[in-house]
Amino acid sequence: MILVWHRADLRTHDHPALANAAARGQCLPCFVLDPRLLSTPYTGNNRIQWLYACLAALSESYRALGSSLVLVAGRPEQELLRLARETGAKAVYALRSYEPIGVARDARVKAALEAAGIELKFFAGDCILEPGSVLSGSGTHYKVFTPFWRTWSSLPMSEIQPTPKHLEPHAVPSLELPKISALLPLPEAGEHAAMQRLEQFIRRVGLHYETQRDLPSIEGTSRLSLDLHLGTISPRVAASRASQAGMTAWVRELCWRDFYRHILLAEPRLENEAFKSEWNTFPWREDALDLDAWRTGNTGYPIVDAGMRQLSSTGWMHNRVRMIVASFLCKHLLISWQSGEAHFNQLLLDGDLSSNNGGWQWSAGCGVDAAPYFRVFNPVTQGQKFDSSAEYIKRYIPELEGLPNNEAHQPWTGLRPPKSYPAPILPLTLGRDRFLETAKQHLKASNPENLLP
Numbered sequence: 001m002i003l004v005w006h007r008a009d010l011r012t013h014d015h016p017a018l019a020n021a022a023a024r025g026q027c028l029p030c031f032v033l034d035p036r037l038l039s040t041p042y043t044g045n046n047r048i049q050w051l052y053a054c055l056a057a058l059s060e061s062y063r064a065l066g067s068s069l070v071l072v073a074g075r076p077e078q079e080l081l082r083l084a085r086e087t088g089a090k091a092v093y094a095l096r097s098y099e100p101i102g103v104a105r106d107a108r109v110k111a112a113l114e115a116a117g118i119e120l121k122f123f124a125g126d127c128i129l130e131p132g133s134v135l136s137g138s139g140t141h142y143k144v145f146t147p148f149w150r151t152w153s154s155l156p157m158s159e160i161q162p163t164p165k166h167l168e169p170h171a172v173p174s175l176e177l178p179k180i181s182a183l184l185p186l187p188e189a190g191e192h193a194a195m196q197r198l199e200q201f202i203r204r205v206g207l208h209y210e211t212q213r214d215l216p217s218i219e220g221t222s223r224l225s226l227d228l229h230l231g232t233i234s235p236r237v238a239a240s241r242a243s244q245a246g247m248t249a250w251v252r253e254l255c256w257r258d259f260y261r262h263i264l265l266a267e268p269r270l271e272n273e274a275f276k277s278e279w280n281t282f283p284w285r286e287d288a289l290d291l292d293a294w295r296t297g298n299t300g301y302p303i304v305d306a307g308m309r310q311l312s313s314t315g316w317m318h319n320r321v322r323m324i325v326a327s328f329l330c331k332h333l334l335i336s337w338q339s340g341e342a343h344f345n346q347l348l349l350d351g352d353l354s355s356n357n358g359g360w361q362w363s364a365g366c367g368v369d370a371a372p373y374f375r376v377f378n379p380v381t382q383g384q385k386f387d388s389s390a391e392y393i394k395r396y397i398p399e400l401e402g403l404p405n406n407e408a409h410q411p412w413t414g415l416r417p418p419k420s421y422p423a424p425i426l427p428l429t430l431g432r433d434r435f436l437e438t439a440k441q442h443l444k445a446s447n448p449e450n451l452l453p
């Protein structure tokens with residue numbers, strides 16, 4: 001008997017740990033609800049709700065194969081040992097995880113199991129290419145995306161693993177999934193729904209991805225981040241289907257996901273620190289009122305507020321708008337990227353340490369291959385450019401209904417600005433100049449050699 005320990009890989013397709021265990025004989029699929037993991041700052045209630053929905057779907061997948069998922073609760077190092085002893089399992093197979101918290105947990109579990117003579121074996125499957133396998137000519141990890149992408153796309157992907165046709169039933173009891181009141185309307189969970197989303201996206205958007213991906217009012221992206229986050233779709237299956245359909249631009253986005261995972265494994269300090277160390281002492285402002293206006297979508301800048309309200313009402317936000325709201329927080333409001341990162345983590349259904357941390361550091365200008373710090377998005381012109389019909393902002397800000405499109409992006413310029421919608425939190429030029437001046441002074445003081453524009 002081999003235990004197959006699921007974590008952020010809630011699928012039965014292209015699952016090398018399951019495929020290898022099934023090929024060796026009887027296996028027992030299990031998931032450990034770890035109270036410590038469920039209560040970290042990275043795990044908001046939205047994500048717990050999505051996790052439970054995906055676990056229920058994984059149970060169904062196993063039932064269809066003749067087996068069932070065993071759910072236990074407690075510390076993985078204790079629960080897996082107990083399960084292994086009770087079932088006589090000699091090994092535990094899992095997909096390798098790369099985030100610092102997962103790496104530390106896996107080391108603890110390995111020590112506990114091996115002390116009892118039980119093997120813990122990891123397989124690659126969370127990324128398209130295994131972190132550590134995409135190296136520059138000098139054998140080091142990449143810190144810039146474009147050369148990473150060039151090497152990444154030249155390397156072969158390992159073979160997609162077959163789903164077992166049938167698994168032996170077992171009689172090990174399982175906990176019921178805890179009840180949690182539904183906070184958000186969720187998309188259908190699980191690997192079958194994820195695969196359908198992928199196929200529909202390829203049919204619906206396909207080669208138009210590059211022209212549609214920046215328009216938040218339409219479904220121009222895949223919305224597969226939720227599935228990739230909990231592994232209800234294999235990233236290799238997604239990449240290989242998209243490559244067959246000629247969707248290189250979309251595969252490049254999947255490569256960004258790999259890139260941030262590769263970086264975080266190589267530099268775990270990024271969980272708590274800026275990649276560019278001079279930003280660790282940056283004089284960010286602490287302003288609870290401004291932070292709250294941003295969080296609740298009440299800054300008076302429609303594209304920012306629409307994004308923040310999309311996040312709180314759906315648990316997801318369009319990528320272009322993520323970049324705009326992040327730039328607005330760090331630059332116009334001069335509030336730290338960590339405050340924004342933590343808020344996203346609380347609310348995003350796809351909240352993912354490496355991509356979220358990478359996205360925030362990129363937006364603030366302090367990350368690996370980040371946007372230059374002096375590039376400050378203007379939320380009005382960004383809104384006019386990417387939501388010219390004002391459809392997106394009006395969907396999330398009903399107060400703007402009835403305003404002409406251009407005026408909806410800057411309601412304070414109209415003759416009768418809507419009374420129920422706030423006036424701008426600060427003039428854009430004031431925020432921009434304050435940020436640029438603070439950044440120039442700080443970077444110069446940290447290192448007089450710094451190149452300033």
Ligand SMILES: Cc1cc2nc3c(=O)[nH]c(=O)nc-3n(C[C@H](O)[C@H](O)[C@H](O)COP(=O)(O)OP(=O)(O)OC[C@H]3O[C@@H](n4cnc5c(N)ncnc54)[C@H](O)[C@@H]3O)c2cc1C
Pocket residue numbers: 213221222223224225226228229253254255256257258260317318319320322323326344348350351352353355356357358359360363
């Ligand atoms: C400030 C900020 C925070 C972010 N936080 C997260 C997060 O917590 N979790 C998350 O999955 N993504 C995050 N992203 C990246 C990106 O916004 C989302 O992956 C994307 O919006 C998800 O929608 P989609 O699945 O329709 O994307 P698509 O456009 O269909 O892209 C396909 C997949 O590629 C990957 N991807 C696309 N863009 C990026 C990117 N810039 N970085 C890393 N992977 C990418 C995702 O897995 C995505 O599902 C963040 C970006 C920013 C700017």
